Amino acid sequence: MSTKVYTETHQLSDPVAERAPLVLGGLDFHDVTEIVAKPVEDKIQPLWVLAFLGALTLLGVYGISVAWLVWEGTGIWGLNNPVDWGWAIVNFVFWVGIGHAGTLISAILFLFRQKWRTGINRAAEAMTLFAVACALSFPTIHVGRIWLLPWVFPIPNQMWVWPNFRSPLLWDVFAVSIYGTVSLLFWYTGLIPDLATMRDRAKGKIARFAYGFFALGWRGSHRHWINYESAYGILAGLSTPLVLSVHTIVSFDFAVSQIPGWHTTIFPPYFVAGAVFSGFAMVLTLMIPTRVIFGLKELITTRHIENMAKIILLTGSMVGYAYAMEFFIAWYSGNPYEQFAFINRMFGPYWWAYATMISCNVITPQFFWIKKFRTDPVIVFVLSIFVNIGMWFERFVITITLSADYLPSSWGYYTPTIWDLGCLIGSFGLFFTLFLLFVKFLPMVAIAEVKAVMPQANPHWDGYHHDDHDDEPGNDEEAA
Amino acid sequence: MSSATITTAKPFGALAEFGNPAELYHACEKVRDEGFSVWDAHTPFPVHGLEDAMGAPRSKVPWISLVFALFGGTIPAFALQSWVAVEGSRQVISGKPMLSWQAFIPVTFEVSVLLGAVGALLGMLMINRLPQLYHSLFRSERFERFSDDKFFISIESRDPKFDAEGTVAFLQSLGSSHVELVED
Structure with a gap:
């Protein structure tokens, strides 16, 4: 155990003085492998089984709701004129938004060389994939006759009918499905070396085969690593504009229409900020319990939580600014319909939704100005749940703007049905089922990446020139 | 397996184990300077700057x-x-x-x-010619730890400068803690 010798004699601090180290507890490379592999290799815990059964139950609710929807049609939802985009779209935008944190962490923070991302990127990317899966399910079932869904793609057909490429709804099909696909490729690329680690540790034949199959025969060749790192960098570079484009295009679904309250140019940046805001909240909601349950506190440290809280503070403030600016522009535009839409949001029949949104999204993040709150996992966890709730209500507030447009004669009040609720709760079942399977079968921290940011990963690290642990120059400890 | 030992006529190559990135880095520099061409380093994570120590070209x-x-x-x-x-x-x-x-x-x-x-x-x-689920290096039991905390250099027998005994001795001289010949 030659590496152990170094770690015991040298303090593993961040090269930039006074920053908390990214990996705590003086771990060596082998310890990192052990910590991450443990939850996967351990026997299944009762707590996991319990959580999994709960998630499966909710997934069953989703299954029943969707089955009834397909059988009976979208009339089982509370959708009606004028609100013909109900919770299906609210849930869609909610889940797509959550799906933004993973790629932001893995791509944008990668390009900015934010090394702290390595502790959380794997789980956040997984969360992204599952959130995008939930998101994609909503427009899919919202079309009603889902067997006609292939029509959204430009597939040659005997009717000579092509999709309308001038429609933001079609852009959305491409944006979200490609976002999901590229996120999957990115996530899988990151997994290859770690799957090799799991393969080389696997005891059972099936596990060895399964991990080995997906590890593609990875043998850590440094000539491979050069191409790998290049590909990873390209994926990060491509994902960065992609992640920003996705919610931009989602916002076009609203902004390109003529509805007062929707037809605004602030929508794209405001949606993107909100997406990052909600995504980081969901990462915190998931990772704070996970790091405790699976003993990952040394890899996902308070510094990680604090950094994410800071991003929530930043994006939350941007969202708050956008809310204010929307009002200002409505007034400044001199357009009475626009002005009415916003006053109606705040004081109209849905004032309670607006109040929930403001208190959760504008007030909650401001607590993170205080370091004590940012560094207390319990407080961060509670506040992150408020952000999740607030961001769902934001999408609700935007969508039910439809309830009062230009013609008072067409106004209405939207009430969801039990099946709307079934779909919302059920989608959480899908999300948690996938997430629980992930934490059970795959390494939830990027093993190779975490090792690469540890100080002793640098071949020129100071610790290697101190030979006080051995009287021979560092290379023959095992001579005996 | 009928054939007894690893010292067959034509091994796949020599595999040397190192304990940390610094040892590997300096060893790679020497292998490069010695003029070997068909060789590789195997690491649990990309070691920064190792491509220079190896003299490996940029990625395409x-x-x-x-x-x-x-x-x-x-x-x-x-x-x-x-x-x-x-x-x-x-x-x-x-x-x-x-x-x-x-x-x-x-x-x-x-x-x-x-x-x-x-x-x-x-x-x-x-x-990278992947997927390649089988590779001769996987015959080595010690090689499994490349994905954990060990660092390796492999010099293949295809290399014109390779000769079993000489290469093993050379790798040992670089401070490797364990050198072996891997069967093809």
Whole structure:
């Protein structure tokens, strides 16, 4: 155990003085492998089984709701004129938004060389994939006759009918499905070396085969690593504009229409900020319990939580600014319909939704100005749940703007049905089922990446020139 | 297995184990300077700067990604949308011209990103000749730890400078804690 010798004699601090180290507890490379592999290799815990059964139950609710929807049609939802985009779209935008944190962490923070991302990127990317899966399910079932869904793609057909490429709804099909696909490729690329680690540790034949199959025969060749790192960098570079484009295009679904309250140019940046805001909240909601349950506190440290809280503070403030600016522009535009839409949001029949949104999204993040709150996992966890709730209500507030447009004669009040609720709760079942399977079968921290940011990963690290642990120059400890 | 030992006529190559990135780095410099050409380092994570110590060339993955993005994504996506608008199914939407190219940018962009990403991953696998589920190095039991905390150098017997005894002795002289010949 030659590496152990170094770690015991040298303090593993961040090269930039006074920053908390990214990996705590003086771990060596082998310890990192052990910590991450443990939850996967351990026997299944009762707590996991319990959580999994709960998630499966909710997934069953989703299954029943969707089955009834397909059988009976979208009339089982509370959708009606004028609100013909109900919770299906609210849930869609909610889940797509959550799906933004993973790629932001893995791509944008990668390009900015934010090394702290390595502790959380794997789980956040997984969360992204599952959130995008939930998101994609909503427009899919919202079309009603889902067997006609292939029509959204430009597939040659005997009717000579092509999709309308001038429609933001079609852009959305491409944006979200490609976002999901590229996120999957990115996530899988990151997994290859770690799957090799799991393969080389696997005891059972099936596990060895399964991990080995997906590890593609990875043998850590440094000539491979050069191409790998290049590909990873390209994926990060491509994902960065992609992640920003996705919610931009989602916002076009609203902004390109003529509805007062929707037809605004602030929508794209405001949606993107909100997406990052909600995504980081969901990462915190998931990772704070996970790091405790699976003993990952040394890899996902308070510094990680604090950094994410800071991003929530930043994006939350941007969202708050956008809310204010929307009002200002409505007034400044001199357009009475626009002005009415916003006053109606705040004081109209849905004032309670607006109040929930403001208190959760504008007030909650401001607590993170205080370091004590940012560094207390319990407080961060509670506040992150408020952000999740607030961001769902934001999408609700935007969508039910439809309830009062230009013609008072067409106004209405939207009430969801039990099946709307079934779909919302059920989608959480899908999300948690996938997430629980992930934490059970795959390494939830990027093993190779975490090792690469540890100080002793640098071949020129100071610790290697101190030979006080051995009287021979560092290379023959095992001579005996 | 009938053949008894690893010292067969033609081994796959020699495999040397090192305990940390610094030892590996300096050993790689020496292997490079010795003039070996068919050799490799095996590490649990990309060791920064090791490509220089190895004298390995830059990656060609970006070019593959670019070709995929441009010729698989940008051009076909834009062409298809334009053709659909002008020829395939002519519809006047919001009184816009038939070739309202601005509206085709989002999909063109998304498809380019998709193909660029696919090209990056496939290009990486292609250049690396992966998947290759079997490899001679996996015969070595110690080699398993490349994915944990050990660092290796392999010099293949295909290398013109390779000779079993001499190469093993050379690798031992670099401070490797364990050198072995791997059967082909």
